[in-house]
Every structure is written in C-alpha cells, then in structure tokens.
Amino acid sequence: MVPRSHPAIFSQKFSLTSALLVFSLVLNGLLLLRPPKHGQLLSDDNWKGMGWTRKAAEEAEAVSLQYQCSGHGYVFVDTFITDDNGSLACECNACYTGLDCSQFLPDCLANANEGDPIFLEPFWIANAEAAATVVPAWYRMSYDVKDGLEISLISPELEKQIRAIHELVGNAVTQGRYIVLGTGSLQLINAAVYSLSPFHAPNSSQVVSASPYYGAFRDQIEMFDSVESVWKGDARAWIKQTESLNSSTFIEFVTSPNNPKGILDESVLTGNNVRAVYDHAYYWPHYTGIPRPADEDVMLFTLSKLTGHAGSRLGWAIVKDYDVYKRMYMYVRVNTFGVSHDTQLRATRLLKAIINGYRQRQPKRLEDGQTNEKHLLFHYAYRVMRSRWQRVERIFSGSDRFSLQSLEPGNCTFFRRVTGPSPAYAWVKCEREEERECAGVFEKGGIIARNGKAFEADRRYVRLSLIKREDNFELLERRLRALVSSSAIVTY
Numbered sequence: 221m222v223p224r225s226h227p228a229i230f231s232q233k234f235s236l237t238s239a240l241l242v243f244s245l246v247l248n249g250l251l252l253l254r255p256p257k258h259g260q261l262l263s264d265d266n267w268k269g270m271g272w273t274r275k276a277a278e279e280a281e282a283v284s285l286q287y288q289c290s291g292h293g294y295v296f297v298d299t300f301i302t303d304d305n306g307s308l309a310c311e312c313n314a315c316y317t318g319l320d321c322s323q324f325l326p327d328c329l330a331n332a333n334e335g336d337p338i339f340l341e342p343f344w345i346a347n348a349e350a351a352a353t354v355v356p357a358w359y360r361m362s363y364d365v366k367d368g369l370e371i372s373l374i375s376p377e378l379e380k381q382i383r384a385i386h387e388l389v390g391n392a393v394t395q396g397r398y399i400v401l402g403t404g405s406l407q408l409i410n411a412a413v414y415s416l417s418p419f420h421a422p423n424s425s426q427v428v429s430a431s432p433y434y435g436a437f438r439d440q441i442e443m444f445d446s447v448e449s450v451w452k453g454d455a456r457a458w459i460k461q462t463e464s465l466n467s468s469t470f471i472e473f474v475t476s477p478n479n480p481k482g483i484l485d486e487s488v489l490t491g492n493n494v495r496a497v498y499d500h501a502y503y504w505p506h507y508t509g510i511p512r513p514a515d516e517d518v519m520l521f522t523l524s525k526l527t528g529h530a531g532s533r534l535g536w537a538i539v540k541d542y543d544v545y546k547r548m549y550m551y552v553r554v555n556t557f558g559v560s561h562d563t564q565l566r567a568t569r570l571l572k573a574i575i576n577g578y579r580q581r582q583p584k585r586l587e588d589g590q591t592n593e594k595h596l597l598f599h600y601a602y603r604v605m606r607s608r609w610q611r612v613e614r615i616f617s618g619s620d621r622f623s624l625q626s627l628e629p630g631n632c633t634f635f636r637r638v639t640g641p642s643p644a645y646a647w648v649k650c651e652r653e654e655e656r657e658c659a660g661v662f663e664k665g666g667i668i669a670r671n672g673k674a675f676e677a678d679r680r681y682v683r684l685s686l687i688k689r690e691d692n693f694e695l696l697e698r699r700l701r702a703l704v705s706s707s708a709i710v711t712y
C-alpha cells in the first residue's frame with residue numbers, strides 16, 4: 221500500500237479530480253435541466269437522491285488514485301486483499317509481490333502462454349474519463365431490452381456503435397447484415413456450428429480448421445459432443461476428399477489473421493457443402509493491415525482483442541443470412557438469454573470513446589496521429605504492437621537455433637499506408653534436431669510458451685503471447701535474449 225507522492229502522479233490526481241468535479245457538475249446540471257416526463261414533477265425528496273453518481277465516482281477514484289503499487293500492480297474498487305491492519309493491498313502483476321508490489325521474484329517464469337490482451341490498460345487509464353461507465357442500481361434490471369414494441373437481447377445503442385466502429389475502421393461490411401451478441405466470441409463458436417448444421421440430417425456436420433488453428437474450436441466441439449457436429453481436425457486433410465465434401469456438411473473455421481501465425485488466412489475447402497465461419501478476432505489495425513472490409517457469410521468479432529476488455533466477455537457475429545442469424549440468436553437465447561446488460565453498457569461507452577477520439581481529431585494517416593496518439597486507440601495500439609514485434613524480431617534475427625514466422629508489410633486502408641507487421645503472437649520453431657519439444661526448451665529458459673500441439677501443429681513450435689502487460693513483455697524479452705544467446709542444448 222503506497223500513497224501516491226510523485227509530482228507527475230500528483231498532477232494526474234489533480235487533473236482527474238478536477239475532471240471528476242466538472243463531470244459531476246455537468247451531470248447534476250443535466251439532471252436538473254431534464255424536463256420531467258409525462259408532466260410529472262419531481263418532488264424535493266426525489267432530487268435529494270441525485271448525488272449518488274458523485275459518491276460512487278468519488279469512491280472509485282479514491283481507490284484508484286490512492287495506490288500506485290510501485291507501477292507493478294493495481295487496486296480496484298472490489299480488491300479484497302488486505303494487509304495486517306486491514307488496509308487494502310495491491311493486486312500485483314505477475315512476478316511481483318509485496319503489499320505495494322515492489323518486490324520482483326527473480327525465479328518467476330515469464331508467462332507468455334495466454335492471449336490476455338491487457339497491453340491496452342495504459343490507453344484506458346489515459347482515457348479514463350471518456351470511457352467511464354456509470355451504472356445506476358436500477359439500470360436495465362429486466363431480462364430484455366424494449367426496442368420500440370419489440371423485445372430484444374441487444375441494446376440498440378450498442379448495435380449502433382458496433383456498426384459505427386466497423387464503419388470507422390473499414391474492416392467489415394455491416395450494412396444489411398444481422399448482429400448477434402455472445403458472452404465472448406467463444407459462445408458464438410458453437411452457436412455458429414449449431415446454426416450451420418443441417419436440421420435432422422442423417423449425418424453430423426464435420427467441423428475443421430486448417431492447422432495451426434485456435435484450439436478452442438476443437439475443444440468446444442469435443443466438449444459439447446452434440447449429435448449435430450463432430451470435430452474432424454485439420455481442414456487440409458480433407459481437401460482431396462471430394463466425396464466426403466459432397467456428401468456431408470463441412471464447417472470450416474478460419475481465423476484471419478491466424479492465431480498463432482498472424483497471417484490473413486482464407487478457407488482451404490471449397491464445395492457446395494462447405495460453410496466457412498471467419499473468426500476476425502484480430503482483424504483490427506493493431507494487429508494487421510486492413511486491406512478491405514471483410515464480407516463473409518458468418519464473421520466473429522470480440523471486444524477482447526479490440527479494446528482489451530476480455531473480462532467483460534462480449535463477442536458479436538455479423539451474419540448475412542436471416543435464417544442463420546435467427547438460429548444463432550435462438551442458441552444464445554436458450555443458452556444464456558443474451559449478454560449481461562452491464563457489459564453491453566460498458567462496451568457501448570468504450571466503443572463511443574474510441575469513435576469520438578477519432579471524430580474529434582480526424583487523423584488520416586499513421587503519422588497524423590502522433591501528437592494525439594494517447595486518445596487514438598488504433599494508433600496507440602499499433603505503435604505498441606509494432607514495437608514489440610520489432611523487439612522480438614531483433615532477438616531472433618541471426619539465430620540458427622530458433623526461427624520466427626515471417627510476416628510481410630501489408631496495405632492498411634485505415635492508416636492509408638503500408639504498415640509493418642504487428643501480430644499478437646510470435647510463432648517460434650526450435651530448429652535443432654535434438655530440441656523436438658520446443659515448449660520444454662522455453663521452460664528451461666524461464667518462459668511459459670504454448671505448445672504447438674495445442675494448435676494441432678508440431679511440438680517443435682511454440683506460441684508466445686505479445687499482448688500482455690508491459691511488465692510481462694519486458695521479462696519475456698529479457699528471458700528470450702538470454703535463451704537465444706545460450707549455447708546449452710535441451711534434449712527431450
């Protein structure tokens with residue numbers, strides 16, 4: 221627990237406090253000016269309750285301003301860790317410990333396993349006011365949302381913002397398309413399979429993806445073990461099996477850009493019975509150039525990799541065909557009855573903050589955004605990811621022990637120029653004959669990497685996540701440097 225004292229922090233505190241005060245005054249002013257609905261006047265007693273936003277905001281800010289956690293941790297409003305006196309203690313980043321997170325754990329492994337996209341935390345701290353969400357205790361308590369006379373599971377404002385962000389970036393066609401929300405895009409994987417599988421057909425649909433593929437496709441199909449679908453592994457193994465392709469439905473998942481390789485992939489199967497589901501989790505300017513708006517029949521997107529808010533669990537599918545949309549919608553309705561309204565509200569605020577950041581500054585090219593970058597999500601995020609990739613490339617360049625995937629610069633219509641690679645993951649191969657279990661080699665080097673076999677690839681490959689916190693990336697970088705320069709041979 222460390223009270224903030226640094227001058228920069230103090231000025232940040234001061235400006236945040238002033239911002240809060242202005243926000244509170246404006247909000248209260250707006251509430252006072254708001255005409256009473258249906259001619260009903262608010263009584264004095266009603267007005268007395270109107271200070272709740274101020275109190276709630278003060279509580280939230282007091283916590284976040286009071287602790288700096290040595291720059292290696294956080295205290296949130298619901299942090300429960302306490303010291304011996306019952307005061308709050310920090311939630312430390314990986315490999316840091318102590319009440320204020322000041323102690324580094326030297327033997328700690330650099331965890332590059334998960335695709336947890338928290339590299340965007342500093343962006344949201346810098347844009348705290350623009351994207352803050354105030355949730356009244358009575359906010360949308362009902363299961364559903366009334367959209368005119370219709371009952372809906374998606375807030376009309378969120379749907380509008382989802383369409384607007386795709387319009388801003390130019391990465392997907394949404395006009396004339398239907399949108400279904402899921403609790404993360406993970407929920408929509410099975411929703412898509414259910415919707416594309418033939419009703420009452422004698423054969424189950426065969427679900428495939430070209431290796432290396434995102435393992436959740438396989439894990440979900442195998443776990444749900446439905447009569448409608450069966451996991452059939454690597455899509456390439458089926459290319460020549462035209463007989464099978466003509467006699468039963470194939471559903472091919474295509475992750476573009478690919479997780480783990482970062483390449484803009486396309487489906488490998490063709491035929492009347494093949495249905496492709498494009499997972500565009502990483503089709504944003506932070507991770508790839510955007511050559512054109514995607515316009516496939518079923519496309520999955522996720523808030524997780526766009527804004528970094530993986531914990532809010534929001535994904536959406538953009539669907540061309542009404543019947544497929546309706547079945548996906550019914551799947552989500554039966555499965556979870558939609559996505560939390562609190563999450564939808566938060567996502568609406570986040571997307572609006574990104575869009576407003578661009579509307580207010582209107583940068584056209586990457587260079588135009590430099591001075592305002594901390595308010596321009598795609599500029600900021602691209603810069604971070606590009607720099608991390610260059611640092612990783614530098615480490616592996618010249619190594620004959622390890623090789624890194626090769627990525628080319630690509631045209632980005634959003635930044636209006638060709639941009640250098642900035643992928644979410646490094647896909648590394650252990651080249652030495654005797655180092656067949658690459659994940660073991662990395663573990664010996666103090667790094668937790670994801671084994672290639674999780675992607676139905678050879679064990680000679682590992683995936684390293686480049687999208688975690690800066691602390692995590694810096695430790696990974698140090699360990700990688702040591703590993704690449706070490707001459708030890710790790711046999712498995």
Ligand SMILES: Cc1ncc(COP(=O)(O)O)c(C=O)c1O
Pocket residue numbers: 335403404405406407434475479499501521522523524530533534535
């Ligand atoms: C390709 C791909 N799709 C989907 C997801 C999961 O997204 P969500 O957090 O929305 O469930 C991930 C997460 O790593 C991913 O890599």
